[in-house]
Amino acid sequence: MTVNDAKQSLILRLETITDSPLFEANEIIIAALKINRSDLILCGKNPITKADKRRIDRLFKKRKKGVPLQYLLGEWEFYSLPFKVGQGVLIPRGDTELLVDLALDELEHTKGATVFDLCAGSGAIGIALQKNDPSALVTLVEKSKKAFKYLTQNAALNNSPVKFIRANIFKWRPKHRADMVICNPPYITKNEMKSLQKEVKNEPRLALFGGNDGLKYYKFLTQNAGRFLKSGGKMLVEIGAAQADDVLNLFKANGFEYVKVFKYINQNDRVVLGTFNS
């Protein structure tokens, strides 16, 4: 059996479980054979060993059970940077890059800004921000032990001098207030939790569930903004597509000015930004 044969057979099997069988087959073969993308094209006619075939089949079996592709690969790209991912940490999403874009825009004329990335997960947001604004002093806060392990690995992998603290944001009391808070909190409602995709169910509940109405973290962050933010500081949060009005109102009711909602390229509301005026 050649690499191409293995790929064709894998595509046929993946067709029953994913909308992107070709993409996933390529990724699984690259991971199983420990080759790079250009090798995949060059070595299509090479025979594969029984051990390679077994590795491909093992990965497929896990994928069929609903394990996200990203967990199988062990690494995923965010903001063109590599991030280690696996069971216990949220996979960084493309949509979240908007939060980084907006934070970088806001910091464009500020050197050495202090930034808290709360609910940092893999560290994707804070690390991407720091790599693109090396003057920023970024602190990542994360509660989950498993996610925190990935976060520290990802800071090292990206050679990023971010600080990290393992803490519950509801209890954490920073010594200094920051110029900016960025946060992609859990925001799935109780009802939405019942109908999650099989893959998403494999991601940690602590990373997803935002209380019955999905607003628990936004309420806390806006009502306690003075604990984290200097007056004049910016808060940027990612939101669910149906949460813009609720989160906008929470910002406005809790001392924020210039509050705006931003859409991702798919036209879903995705980020709320406001300036704290206490």
Ligand SMILES: C[S@@+](CC[C@H](N)C(=O)[O-])C[C@H]1O[C@@H](n2cnc3c(N)ncnc32)[C@H](O)[C@@H]1O
């Ligand atoms: C939606 S995920 C976002 C992860 C990452 N920021 C990203 O965008 O990919 C939310 C994260 O918040 C963490 N988390 C949940 N409750 C927390 C709390 N009370 N204190 C600190 N982190 C918390 C979860 O473990 C998870 O890593």
